[in-house]
Amino acid sequence: MADPRKIIVTHQATPLSGVITVPGDKSISHRAVLLAALAEGKSIIRNWLPAGDTLATLEVVRALGVPVEIQKRSAHSWELRIEGRGLRGLRRPNAPLDCRNAGTAIRLLAGVMAGQSFPSVLDGSEQLRKRPMGRVTEPLRLMGADIKSEGGFAPLSLRPAALHGIEYTMPVPSAQVKSAILLAGLYTNHVVRVHQPGPARDHTERLLVAMGTIINTQDGWVTLGEAPLGGRRLLPLDMTVPGDFSSAAFPLVAATIVPHSRITIRQVGVNATRTGLLEILRAMGANVTIANQQVTGGELIADLSVEFNELHPTDVGGPTVVRAIDEFPIWAVAATQAAGAGTVRDAAELRVKEVDRIAVLAGELRRLGGQMDEHADGFTVHGPQQLRGAGVDSHDDHRLGMALAVAGLAAEGTTLVHDAACMADSFPGFVETMRQLGAAIEWVDAG
Ligand code: S3P
Numbered sequence: 001m002a003d004p005r006k007i008i009v010t011h012q013a014t015p016l017s018g019v020i021t022v023p024g025d026k027s028i029s030h031r032a033v034l035l036a037a038l039a040e041g042k043s044i045i046r047n048w049l050p051a052g053d054t055l056a057t058l059e060v061v062r063a064l065g066v067p068v069e070i071q072k073r074s075a076h077s078w079e080l081r082i083e084g085r086g087l088r089g090l091r092r093p094n095a096p097l098d099c100r101n102a103g104t105a106i107r108l109l110a111g112v113m114a115g116q117s118f119p120s121v122l123d124g125s126e127q128l129r130k131r132p133m134g135r136v137t138e139p140l141r142l143m144g145a146d147i148k149s150e151g152g153f154a155p156l157s158l159r160p161a162a163l164h165g166i167e168y169t170m171p172v173p174s175a176q177v178k179s180a181i182l183l184a185g186l187y188t189n190h191v192v193r194v195h196q197p198g199p200a201r202d203h204t205e206r207l208l209v210a211m212g213t214i215i216n217t218q219d220g221w222v223t224l225g226e227a228p229l230g231g232r233r234l235l236p237l238d239m240t241v242p243g244d245f246s247s248a249a250f251p252l253v254a255a256t257i258v259p260h261s262r263i264t265i266r267q268v269g270v271n272a273t274r275t276g277l278l279e280i281l282r283a284m285g286a287n288v289t290i291a292n293q294q295v296t297g298g299e300l301i302a303d304l305s306v307e308f309n310e311l312h313p314t315d316v317g318g319p320t321v322v323r324a325i326d327e328f329p330i331w332a333v334a335a336t337q338a339a340g341a342g343t344v345r346d347a348a349e350l351r352v353k354e355v356d357r358i359a360v361l362a363g364e365l366r367r368l369g370g371q372m373d374e375h376a377d378g379f380t381v382h383g384p385q386q387l388r389g390a391g392v393d394s395h396d397d398h399r400l401g402m403a404l405a406v407a408g409l410a411a412e413g414t415t416l417v418h419d420a421a422c423m424a425d426s427f428p429g430f431v432e433t434m435r436q437l438g439a440a441i442e443w444v445d446a447g
Pocket residue numbers: 026027028104173174175176177179201325326349
């Protein structure tokens with residue numbers, strides 16, 4: 001059943017302004033808690049993201065017998081202290097491991113659980129059970145893993161098996177698949193090589209390197225070398241998670257489409273495998289500046305400032321797509337306000353995210369009086385479009401819900417975004433953060 005929480009958005013007549021931060025990066029938060037569980041010793045992870053998706057990974061780690069101490073630094077920033085059990089120290093769970101809506105959780109965990117000496121079952125929500133798992137089960141099976149799935153979908157049943165090395169070319173560039181293979185690779189002494197047809201996010205590689213593992217990246221190949229004498233071991237982490245660029249994308253686009261806005265988002269992760277949207281927005285004429293760059297925990301962070309500017313459309317395709325894959329719902333909203341037609345190609349992946357993000361977004365934008373032409377591997381938006389406030393639905397997809405809320409700022413009148421609690425799957429405090437900038441967005445009481 002859809003959740004009853006909704007938000008109301010009113011046409012934004014005044015500029016957005018102010019300085020904000022966004023919660024910690026979701027991809028890094030999943031990986032940090034999982035890898036810290038496999039390390040030898042106590043890890044400290046600051047600014048960890050307590051979102052629906054990452055909490056699923058945290059609960060799974062606890063169900064595997066790993067003690068995690070939580071200090072809530074603020075509602076959306078936790079500090080975790082994790083007693084790593086070592087690669088072979090996890091405990092057999094006594095129930096299926098629930099990954100909720102989190103594709104990253106189930107796919108990364110598939111790699112880890114394939115290497116265990118006990119059986120396990122990975123499962124999740126009805127939504128997660130509809131997402132393709134063959135992309136991870138296939139290479140893991142080639143590594144020797146014993147995995148059963150329901151016709152390529154969760155639940156996944158894993159049994160102990162001896163894993164071996166692999167040289168694997170991913171048909172689509174996917175950080176989740178790459179990560180699953182590398183994590184399973186921790187359970188073999190052999191060389192593991194993954195070829196990515198495009199630059200998928202590299203947070204797993206960076207964390208593994210920070211934990212003392214040697215990883216080489218060259219010509220699209222990511223290589224985990226043979227195990228050192230004495231076997232593979234992971235050192236504990238002491239790190240701060242950067243702000244999530246994919247969350248920052250929502251206020252960033254909001255400020256590019258609400259006239260006279262000027263905002264700054266501090267300490268956002270700007271790892272180049274994530275920031276395709278910045279290049280796309282700049283090519284559209286957006287006025288974005290990057291300041292105070294520094295490296296923390298092997299990741300580049302910076303302050304992003306953006307000022308409203310007239311946008312003109314651009315076409316997007318090729319290797320930029322994977323570096324902006326989560327940002328196309330909000331990009332589509334920006335494109336409705338640009339003067340001309342903009343097209344995304346090479347993005348068929350959007351059809352297998354939390355929902356089919358092309359079809360569902362096209363339907364919801366239509367309710368706002370907008371239009372998006374669907375292609376098998378992308379879409380075209382003809383701007384500028386005068387959106388009109390209406391009732392829309394997130395379809396339990398956090399990024400669609402937030403994109404529709406930002407569209408509501410540009411629409412005439414008021415927009416109601418139904419099924420809105422899912423926004424906290426990646427960006428808890430989205431409404432409050434937007435309100436700090438003066439956005440006319442608020443929660444409506446349930447019911
Ligand atoms: C993620 C990888 C991407 C992305 C997802 C998070 C990750 O998915 O869309 O939101 O943390 O590894 P794919 O690996 O399927 O492209």
